[in-house]
Amino acid sequence: MHAVVAIKQVPDTTNVRIDPDTGTLIREGVPAIVNPYDVHALEMAVRLKERFGGQVTVLTMGPPKAAEALIECVEQGADRAILLSDRKFGGADTLATSYVLAGAIEAIRAEGPVDLLLFGKQAIDGDTAQVGPGVATRLGVPLITYAIEIEAFDPLARTAIVHRRTELGVEVLETALPALLTVEKEIAAIARAPLPNLVRAARYRPEVWDAAQPVAFDAAKLGIKGSPTVVGRAFTPAAKAPGEQIEVAALGLPAVIERALTRLEAAGVLAAGPPSAGGPGGGP
Amino acid sequence: MGADLRFDAIVVGGGPAGVAAAITMAKGGLDCVLIERGRFAGAKNLFGGVLYTHALADILPDYWSRQPPFERPVTEQGYWLLSPDSAMRILHKGECYKGEPAAAYTALRARFDPWFAEQAVREGVLVIPKTTVTEVRRDDQGRAIGVATDRPEGEVSAPIVVLAEGVNNLLTQQLGLARGDLPPRYVALAVKEVIGLPSAEIEARFGLAGPQEGVAIDIFGDATLGLPGTAFLYTDTKAVSIGVGLLLEELVHHNLRPYEVLARFKAHPAVRPYLAGGTPLEYGAHLIPEQGYDRMPQLVADGVLVVGDAACMVDALHREGTNLAMTAGRLAGETALEAHREQDFSARALRAYRRRLAESFVLKDLKQYRRMTDLLDSTPDLLGTYVNFINEAAQRYFTAHGIPKREMEAEILGLLRERRSFLGVARDLMRLLRGMRG
Amino acid sequence: MSERKHRPLAPELEASLPRVDVDDLIAPLKYYVDDDHPHLWIKDPAVCTGCTAKPCLAFCPVGVYRLDRRGQVMVGYQACVECGSCRVGCPFLNIGWALPRGGYGIAYKFG
Amino acid sequence: MSGAPELTAETGPRRIWVLIEQQGGRVHPVSWELLGAARRLAVELDADRAIVEAVLLGQDVGAIAQEALRYGARRVHLIEDPVLADYRNLPYAVGISRLVQAHRPEIFLIGATSLGRDLASAVATRVETGLTADCTELTIDPKLQILAATRPTFGGNLMATILCRRHRPQMATVRPRVLPLPEPLPPAEIRGETRGEVVRAPLGLVEAEVPLRRLRLIPGAERVDLEYAEVIVAGGRGLGDRDGLPLLRQLAEALGGVLAVSRPLVDAGWVSVEHQVGQTGKTVRPKLYVAAGISGAVQHRVGMSGAGFILAINKDPHAPIFQIADLGIVGDLYEVVPALIDDLRARRSGGDDGR
Incomplete structure (x- = not known):
């Protein structure tokens, strides 16, 4: 069994601050972490390795500092780590990113078969959820997003049964392998890494692949050049105007409740939507 | 895998003392593992902010070329004596403090310590983060043979264990080397805030010519409500570090909230203008062991050396700690090297560490100020x-x-x-x- | 060495202490919370009930110890910065104190 | 079968496309929201040549195509095929990509639902164009005359307006409920509208080519997931007593949401930490956040300030939570919450929920 996990090093958005003057991210003191969903993707891969044997390869595209994130993945049980790092990759949007990751995975597949590709459902910095589907599309492998459980996995028959969460409920899908899964956190609970993994990680240096070696990427499809989208403007969300404050003591309870429900309705946050339009995703 | 987890020496804790010991041992050719419980060396560490470089130079003579992440050189230092509404300031500055590298720098531990640990890695130390050592393993004769950690398959073995676990010296106590826990009357609780300010603003407020100058001020009197303790105000590159430390017993006795003492100090008319408009970046707290020479734990046992805060090596009067810790770490490392040469890890052999310390400023100073x-x-x-x-x-x-x-x-x-x-x-x-x- | 001389704090000093919401102070701190593994605990709640001073409510620098409406001491270990004050400062040594599991707890960004 | 002959880029229609998301014959309302937005964008872009068209895939969904016309699509590109009965990425992506390549829309909007986000990226990759995910605002940049799609990033701390200058279509997924739901036109007006038409296209893919099968659907087996809950009712120290929790649970049920708490209640051991919102707990971004008896220390606020609408209930008129609340009720939560529950229940059963 060979699983490839793609990860991203992200600033910890629970701790992020934005410079109100420049509208840019204050990197000072913001810890970099492995995208939390990706950690669960990796954990799933490691569980499969423990059950079926084989290996887990982890890869990321990022600056040299992203090697830290890969080393954390080795701690968590990855056998091999590849850092795709080159100035030419810089400024990539999701299309250019999926081009590089797909190219790297092709190269890994050329060395030997890969059974499963695992991605976090999205990165917490951009929240786009686009790279996984993009890579699956480029590689022509089946895609299952929002996976929450691998019910069955058969590397010999090359099939798997995967649960996927949607607004409708949980879809149970049977897929051919290799497939690409983007996962929710419940795909696998994080187990505490054993000490020998940490020892190995402390000595491990990830392989670094650049734009020329071992994959000769098409420069036109890389980085800013290869990215159809650009950020036109970045700004901090307008500070909320102070909200309305109403006092039970002053207005009386019925008036306060009436006002509250009117406001909630106007804000469109009451669950009851129009019955005719109450489609699949209608209710929360 | 078992064979992989056998080393010549284990260091518990990635602070200045532990890293100094590890570097010294690695330079001497030992296969050394350093186990740190934080996400990185320094994650749990906090100090006021002045680091003396002499101890660093003894460990890494070329430290300057390795670009340590210091904040500012200390080119002006002294005391403020605060009454509730006034301040007597005694500050010393001069050309003597200039020149690179300086004798002292302000620093932030979550930046300096990772750099220092990185130097250990460069010297060949295996640094294992995110792992808490739970026990020193001993053979049936009581000799240390390794440690247990809180990780699965978490045993590591080595004939010598350096305890650099910091002020909360649970392992040192576990081994019976400390006579009881820290009494609140001999331990200070320090709280500190790092407050962000543009560097030009810092230079204007403190009268500094540029980022090549910095101030370290220790403050007495009203800052601690007149109670036993000190406060400090240090300039970092783009922040000031401000804090106050009080004997824990005073806080307990007077039912004081340390952050309120700090807030009161920050609001003092002599202090407030230096902080105005700053961005609070981080607040933290740390204990400082001030039990002094007479109540230090035993420094050695069979296969065990105790260094740094774990051994209460703090000279509170001169706000010195990291330099004592580094020096102790180095001397412990030298002793471990000697022990390996002789293949004798007994307490008797390791007592050379204490002798080395006694010959150094570490024990001399601690002894001199034993009554403070x-x-x-x-x-x-x-x-x-x-x-x-x-x-x-x-x-x-x-x-x-x-x-x-x-x-x-x-x-x-x-x-x-x-x-x-x-x-x-x-x-x-x-x-x-x-x-x-x- | 000699007798303790604790004079009570002058009332005007007492009054000069500003009220600070410690939750605001710890807001910028980075914690890796270990959900199912509290590393602080009350050894014997009855001892706290009998402790009238409850200095832990004040001296803990991050306000880990608070009272619920029933007067019981609650332990918010998630906010702990692992300084150790409560370990040695509790007059009855009634606070169980362990190190968080490796990798969890406070991670200073400046220190 | 095909639509009107294509005209040249200079004179032909400038198409703004909207995906009509349906599963099992039920339309996700975001599709109508997007048709409304597309009509507005068409006016902003080019009142003469810009037209709004819908894309609809599925099996036996002809009635939905008619409904799309009622919501303002001039034309519906319809692919009906048994392979499309259940949503699966590959056949949908293939079918839509072929339509895109055939008709070259300028803008293509898709709901940021799990289906939409799954699909949009596959389509964008196939046609090699730019896609902006999870937008909350769409306009036409007045100078560049292209789509300006604004979206939150970094956990809502930063807004970014994304442009796709050269590639077409300019694709965006848009969050449900950030745009108003338009009024459908009455059926009579559609019949009078000559350009309102449904154009069918073949899928060009057979079942054997799809390496994925849906075995079954476990409906509504959704676990409580605070981080992604749309409605959260949270209690804090002001609850005073553990007995207040069932009350908040009832309010959460009445609002279709889940229960959360601030740190003191977790510390007190009333609730497990997975319900905790705040700096040492979880970060949430629901559409509605009801803070009952929460003072709103920064430590809590950092976990929930991204909520769409914050309703705060607190006795203390100076509680900091009121600084960020959209609506603050100063009063005893033990009075206010039961009254809210009663009214919400009355509304639900009374059926005066008009529209």
């Missing part, structure tokens, strides 16, 4: 009394009242006498002298 904590502890209002007196005396001295100077001098003496009898003053002076002279 007791002095403050037994005379808790000493600081407040004298600091307020000095401020009032200064005010009289610097103001013309239309009275003869001789009368003014008598008045100043009177101010002192209101506060303390002549006998009391004499006794305080004696104690202070004894405290200073050892």
